Amino acid sequence: MKSSMTLAEAFKQSEYPVVGHGKRNFRMLLEAFEGKDGLEESDMYGKGETIERFQDKMAAYLGKQSAVFFPSGTMAQQIALRIRCDESGKRKVAYHPLSHLEIHEQDGLKELHRIETVLLADENRLIRLADVRQLGDDVACLLLELPQREIGGQLPSYDELEAIAWHCRGRGIKLHLDGARLFEILPYYRKTAAEICALFDSVYVSFYKGLGGIAGAILAGEEAFADQSKVWKRRHGGDLISMYPYIVSSDHYFDRRIGKMAQYYEEALELARLYNDAGESIRTVPAVPVCNMFHVHADLPKTALEQALADVCEATGVGLNSWVKALDDDRSAYEVSVGDRYADVPKDKLEAAFRLLREKLSE
Amino acid sequence: MKSSMTLAEAFKQSEYPVVGHGKRNFRMLLEAFEGKDGLEESDMYGKGETIERFQDKMAAYLGKQSAVFFPSGTMAQQIALRIRCDESGKRKVAYHPLSHLEIHEQDGLKELHRIETVLLADENRLIRLADVRQLGDDVACLLLELPQREIGGQLPSYDELEAIAWHCRGRGIKLHLDGARLFEILPYYRKTAAEICALFDSVYVSFYKGLGGIAGAILAGEEAFADQSKVWKRRHGGDLISMYPYIVSSDHYFDRRIGKMAQYYEEALELARLYNDAGESIRTVPAVPVCNMFHVHADLPKTALEQALADVCEATGVGLNSWVKALDDDRSAYEVSVGDRYADVPKDKLEAAFRLLREKLSE
Numbered sequence: 001m002k003s004s005m006t007l008a009e010a011f012k013q014s015e016y017p018v019v020g021h022g023k024r025n026f027r028m029l030l031e032a033f034e035g036k037d038g039l040e041e042s043d044m045y046g047k048g049e050t051i052e053r054f055q056d057k058m059a060a061y062l063g064k065q066s067a068v069f070f071p072s073g074t075m076a077q078q079i080a081l082r083i084r085c086d087e088s089g090k091r092k093v094a095y096h097p098l099s100h101l102e103i104h105e106q107d108g109l110k111e112l113h114r115i116e117t118v119l120l121a122d123e124n125r126l127i128r129l130a131d132v133r134q135l136g137d138d139v140a141c142l143l144l145e146l147p148q149r150e151i152g153g154q155l156p157s158y159d160e161l162e163a164i165a166w167h168c169r170g171r172g173i174k175l176h177l178d179g180a181r182l183f184e185i186l187p188y189y190r191k192t193a194a195e196i197c198a199l200f201d202s203v204y205v206s207f208y209k210g211l212g213g214i215a216g217a218i219l220a221g222e223e224a225f226a227d228q229s230k231v232w233k234r235r236h237g238g239d240l241i242s243m244y245p246y247i248v249s250s251d252h253y254f255d256r257r258i259g260k261m262a263q264y265y266e267e268a269l270e271l272a273r274l275y276n277d278a279g280e281s282i283r284t285v286p287a288v289p290v291c292n293m294f295h296v297h298a299d300l301p302k303t304a305l306e307q308a309l310a311d312v313c314e315a316t317g318v319g320l321n322s323w324v325k326a327l328d329d330d331r332s333a334y335e336v337s338v339g340d341r342y343a344d345v346p347k348d349k350l351e352a353a354f355r356l357l358r359e360k361l362s363e
Numbered sequence: 364m365k366s367s368m369t370l371a372e373a374f375k376q377s378e379y380p381v382v383g384h385g386k387r388n389f390r391m392l393l394e395a396f397e398g399k400d401g402l403e404e405s406d407m408y409g410k411g412e413t414i415e416r417f418q419d420k421m422a423a424y425l426g427k428q429s430a431v432f433f434p435s436g437t438m439a440q441q442i443a444l445r446i447r448c449d450e451s452g453k454r455k456v457a458y459h460p461l462s463h464l465e466i467h468e469q470d471g472l473k474e475l476h477r478i479e480t481v482l483l484a485d486e487n488r489l490i491r492l493a494d495v496r497q498l499g500d501d502v503a504c505l506l507l508e509l510p511q512r513e514i515g516g517q518l519p520s521y522d523e524l525e526a527i528a529w530h531c532r533g534r535g536i537k538l539h540l541d542g543a544r545l546f547e548i549l550p551y552y553r554k555t556a557a558e559i560c561a562l563f564d565s566v567y568v569s570f571y572k573g574l575g576g577i578a579g580a581i582l583a584g585e586e587a588f589a590d591q592s593k594v595w596k597r598r599h600g601g602d603l604i605s606m607y608p609y610i611v612s613s614d615h616y617f618d619r620r621i622g623k624m625a626q627y628y629e630e631a632l633e634l635a636r637l638y639n640d641a642g643e644s645i646r647t648v649p650a651v652p653v654c655n656m657f658h659v660h661a662d663l664p665k666t667a668l669e670q671a672l673a674d675v676c677e678a679t680g681v682g683l684n685s686w687v688k689a690l691d692d693d694r695s696a697y698e699v700s701v702g703d704r705y706a707d708v709p710k711d712k713l714e715a716a717f718r719l720l721r722e723k724l725s726e
Contacts, residue, residue, distance in 0.1 A: 027401035029608055038390035042577075071434055075600025108598030112475045208604055214405075215603045235471030236599050237438025240578045241571055245392055245608035 003310035007322060010310040014319030016349055018271070021212035021257075021339035028214055032249035042242040046230060050244050054251050058218045062203055063194025066226035067218045069247055071238050073180055074105050076204045076219040077143070079232040082113045083225055084141035084174045084201075094118040094135055095143040096127055098150035100178065112236075126154050129163050135173060142168055145178035146196070147185055152285035152295035152335075158189050165199035177203040184210040184291040187262040201225075207250035210264065210292055211257050212339060216246035260340075264292035268338040274350065278358045284336075292338040300361070302326035305334075308360040318345065318353035366673035370685060373673040377682030379712055381634070384575035384620075384702035391577055395612035405605040409593060413607050417614050421581045425566055426557025429589035430581045432610055434601045436543055437468050439567045439582040440506070442595040445476045446588055447504035447537045447564075457481040457498055458506040459490055461513035463541065475599075489517050492526050498536060505531055508541035509559070510548055515648035515658035515698075521552050528562035540566040547573040547654040550625040564588075570613035573627065573655055574620050575702060579609035623703075627655035631701040637713065638699075641721045647699075655701040663724070665689040668697075671723040681708065681716035 003010055011017060022028075043051035051069055059067035070076040078101070081093045093109075095101060097119040101109050109115050118139060120131040126148055135142065144164070147153035156164070168175045177200040182193060189196060197203045202221035207213035219229055233239045272284040272294050285295040298305045305324045313319050321334045366373055374380060385391075406414035414432055422430035433439040441464070444456045456472075458464060460482040464472050472478050481502060483494040489511055498505065507527070510516035519527070531538045540563040545556060552559060560566045565584035570576035582592055596602045635647040635657050648658040661668045668687045676682050684697045 023402075024405040024407070024605065025401060026396065026399055026403045026405070026607065026611075028405070030396060030399075030401050033389065033393060033396075036389055036393075038388060038393050039386075040389045042387040042389070042391070044387070070600070072600040072603055074597070074602070078600065105600075106594050106597045108600065111598055214608065215605045231469050234437070234469045235474055237433070237435040237441065237468075237471065237601060238599075239437070240435055242387065242578045244389065245577065248389075 002307070003314040005310055005314065007306040007310045007313070007324065010313040011319040011322035014313050015317035016345040017319040017341050018345055018350070019321060019337055019339070020341055022341060028212075029245065029249060032214070032252035036248065042244050043247065045239055045241055046233070051247055054247050055218070057251070058205070059220055061193055062197045062205070062218070062220045063192075064197060064203065064220035064222070066223045067220040068226050068229050068233065069243060070217045070219055070233060071215065071240065071243065071246065073100070073204050073206050073217040074108065075233065075236050075238045076217045076229070077101060077176070077178060078105070078109050078113060079229050079236065080176050080202050080204065080219055080221070081109060081115060081141055081143065082232060083228050084176070085113070085115055088140040088174075090138050090140040092116045092118055092139045093141045093143060094120050094139050096121055096145060096148060097123050098148070099143060099145060100149075100180070101143070103150070124151060126151070126156055127164075128156070129160055129167065132164050132167055135171070137171075139173055141174040141176055143176045143178055144200075145180070147181055147291050147293070149181065149293070153181065153289065153291050153293040154286050155185060155188065155290045158191070162199060174201045176200060179203045180206040181209050181291060181293070183258060183261050184264065184293070187265040188290040207246075207253060210261060210339070211250070211253045213253040214246055214249045216243070216250045261292070263343070264338045265289070267342045268292045268294060268336070271336065271338060271342065274354045278354050279361045281361050293336060295333055295335050296321070297327070297331065297333045298361070299331055301330060302332040305332045308357060311360055312353050312356050315356055316349060316353040318349050320353065320357070365670070366677040368673055368677065370669040370673045370676070370687065373676040374682040374685035377676050378680035379708040380682040380704050381708055381713070382684060382700055382702070383704055385704060391575075392608065392612060395577070395615040399611065405607050406610065408602055408604055409596070414610055417610050418581070420614070421568070422583055424556055425560045425568070425581070425583045426555075427560060427566065427583035427585070429586045430583040431589050431592050431596065432606060433580045433582055433596060434578065434603065434606065434609065436463070436567050436569050436580040437471065438596065438599050438601045439580045439592070440464060440539070440541060441468070441472050441476060442592050442599065443539050443565050443567065443582055443584070444472060444478060444504055444506065445595060446591050447539070448476070448478055451503040451537075453501050453503040455479045455481055455502045456504045456506060457483050457502050459484055459508060459511060460486050461511070462506060462508055463512075463543070464506070466513070487514060489514070489519055490527075491519070492523055492530065495527050495530055498534070500534075502536055504537040504539055506539045506541055507563075508543070510544055510654050510656070512544065512656070516544065516652065516654050516656040517649050518548060518551065518653045521554070525562060537564045539563060542566045543569040544572050544654060544656065546621060546624050547627065547656065550628040551653040570609075570616060573624060573702070574613070574616045576616040577609055577612045579606070579613045624655070626706070627701045628652070630705045631655045631657060631699070634699065634701060634705065637717045641717050642724045644724050656699060658696055658698050659684070660690070660694065660696045661724070662694055664693060665695040668695045671720060674723055675716050675719045678719055679712060679716040681712050683716065683720070
């Protein structure tokens with residue numbers, strides 16, 4: 001049976017969506033505010049109990065002196081790098097060629113802050129210690145993204161991470177953690193967030209990736225750094241009169257899901273095994289995930305993989321993914337992110353879906 | 364009787380607060396989402412029905428081709444000016460010395476966009492046509508704030524506003540409206556928002572001033588301008604994955620209060636008369652308000668005015684204002700903004716309060 005729906009439509013209607021936490025709808029906000037006291041006061045331009053309590057909670061969790069709530073990671077990270085450049089009098093920072101700053105921010109770092117970038121490693125692999133050793137004295141800060149999302153969520157070994165941190169400290173290069181998915185990697189490293197963050201001078205974490213919040217970010221570091229980041233937040237237009245809709249929901253989903261990261265990781269390992277057993281034309285990157293996410297690569301044109309996924313979805317009710325992107329004319333890929341939904345997919349349905357996928361891929 | 368409370372405490376506990384719409388607490392969000400369908404989908408990075416419908420509604424209301432929702436006016440206006448500079452190849456913009464951009468944004472326009480500013484008029488008066496005529500050919504854009512908040516919310520005559528607009532058009536200077544309080548001035552000018560905005564190339568409006576929303580802003584102008592503003596929104600870190608908490612509440616409070624602007628204006632006229640009848644040491648700026656706001660100036664040191672207001676508050680239950688700022692050692696002032704609360708203050712209580720204020724000020 002061939003599905004006549006687009007993959008996005010088929011996924012949307014699927015009985016058993018496999019990826020993510022659920023639909024991004026108004027319920028997410030309503031749930032976070034359920035039972036909240038309507039008389040609780042709004043934060044006011046970064047001040048007030050609602051924002052300060054959450055910032056203190058996150059500073060403690062991340063093991064940093066001070067934490068500042070931002071509307072977005074894009075804003076928080078540009079500002080982190082700008083502060084390090086201004087402190088050192090240098091105008092260069094280093095990061096991976098597929099860093100969020102390089103490919104998803106319309107060059108804000110360059111256009112707004114006039115910061116030059118050194119791209120370390122190549123697009124298909126992690127930054128290694130050997131790459132970091134090549135950095136010159138003109139680099140103010142190295143940004144490391146853990147896990148490296150655009151290559152499937154890969155991680156260096158913890159030993160190598162420590163070696164990179166020591167090298168940077170010795171060379172006077174500040175180290176910033178793009179921790180958009182920091183919570184998600186704690187089970188693999190078997191470390192606390194504070195232990196990992198201790199290797200870094202500053203860290204950004206997100207509340208709408210693995211935690212499934214609405215929006216918002218925390219930037220944490222030493223107190224002077226945090227204070228300076230508030231000045232830049234005002235300059236960027238991010239010092240909103242009221243951010244409690246994001247703060248309360250971030251706090252809610254942090255509490256609700258922070259204890260489930262090990263479960264998502266185990267489930268991602270299981271799901272990746274199913275993909276890797278589905279025939280020679282399809283595989284996961286990395287082969288063995290290190291967190292709740294991985295990429296799926298197939299030796300098939302985009303449209304063929306879309307058709308196969310839509311067919312599987314319509315025949316079995318199992319929505320493996322809602323989209324596919326082309327790598328080139330003959331190969332395609334997509335990102336998988338395991339959240340609350342995975343546990344609700346009956347195992348027999350999931351296995352039936354992968355049996356059918358294997359058939360479709362070998363046609 | 365002398366109050367032993369601070370003015371802020373006395374105001375907080377007052378039975379009849381005179382200014383504003385109400386407390387900024389979680390209820391504002393809960394009210395906006397009451398009865399909303401939890402299954403309605405979130406906006407996604409500026410796309411989706413929730414955001415597009417509201418943007419279209421505001422574009423139509425403002426009479427502009429296109430409107431873009433922003434988390435803040437700080438972000439929206441810097442971006443508006445940047446686009447005009449880039450279009451024209453000029454690096455200068457002009458505005459009032461007490462513009463929000465000049466005094467409340469930590470110099471974001473200069474630090475992030477490297478735009479030079481020409482300050483027109485002086486701190487105590489409006490920008491006049493004669494000031495605008497002096498602008499050189501190196502100015503890309505003039506920003507006019509209507510009403511000019513920091514001088515009590517003053518307005519030029521509509522004729523002069525039109526003359527300024529015609530002059531700018533003739534000289535190739537783009538004209539941007541800081542309409543943080545645009546809705547509030549429509550009753551005085553007896554114009555629609557679209558009629559006023561037609562004089563300007565672009566306009567920013569706010570949803571948490573007279574409308575009493577939670578946060579958020581609209582930037583409107585021609586389509587190419589709006590499209591370009593989205594690129595800069597991404598660069599600023601303002602293209603949030605979900606802004607529906609602000610969009611839905613902005614829409615809710617727009618609908619709830621847009622029809623009340625004439626009432627607030629009439630009430631502000633009444634309240635200003637009471638102040639101006641309270642003795643020679645106190646007066647409003649402007650003497651006759653042109654919208655729902657005005658400033659109160661007193662020939663008294665800050666602490667003396669605070670004490671008088673706190674005493675009145677404790678004796679009559681009427682909270683005239685929660686704060687006072689010093690102008691110099693002998694003079695002080697505060698801003699008054701009329702909203703929903705004013706109508707709930709019994710007239711006899713209000714008159715009793717002003718009788719007592721008059722006594723206190725003549726002591």
